[in-house]
Amino acid sequence: MTFALQNARHRRAMSLTPMIDVVFLLLVFFMLAARFDQTAVVPITLGSGGSDYTGPPRLLDVAPEAVSLNGVQIPAEALASSVLALTESPADLVILRARGGASVQRLVDVMVLLRAEGLTSVTLVE
Template sequence: MSFRFADARPRRRPSLTPMIDVVFLLLVFFMLAARFGQEGALDLSLAGGGAGAWEGPPRLVQVEEQGLRLNGVARDEQGLIQALTGLVGSETDLILIQPDEGAALQRLLDTMALLQGAGFTNLALVEP
């Protein structure tokens, strides 16, 4: 009994085309999903530094964990805007913002965006 083995076939090399297609698809996906540029920025100045004398009534907005206070009196967002409108002579008057120790940064930024959206342009941050 004699055994005869089949002729050796040449080895097939795997095709790189599907792998290249996947790499390009991933590249296109990440390029489309990425965010380019800056979404937004708030102008911010730090209070202090020997600025001129304070003019007008006090305007201290305290940002707390659960609410807002204007000069120590609790206010909601609309009440804050209305009360500040009565305290400022012009929209360029300085408004001090003081975050509470437990207040989230996003809450502070939302409050500053609310004030800037209402037209108050001169905001200064005060240490807690």
């Protein structure tokens, strides 16, 4: 008498639940890490050799900790009013120059501040 022993084990199908959990967690992470706000666009006019410059000098030196107008350090609150006092119209040229390792964000902040006051002609120089 012979008995056939059958292997009653069935292969279980792999569960996809842990993979779905990981994908969901990654989705939530990237949704929370993403920035959905609008980025400010500031048009930049590069300096050219042939443009006419009228009126008193309006040179803004932007440093990491301070802003100077024509070599005189001024507080950020008085920046726009000081520049406006030197211009005849909002279309007058204002020259912006980075100094001493000023970050690009610092330059953009100054440009946005000037644009908020109506100064439309800001030129960035080296």
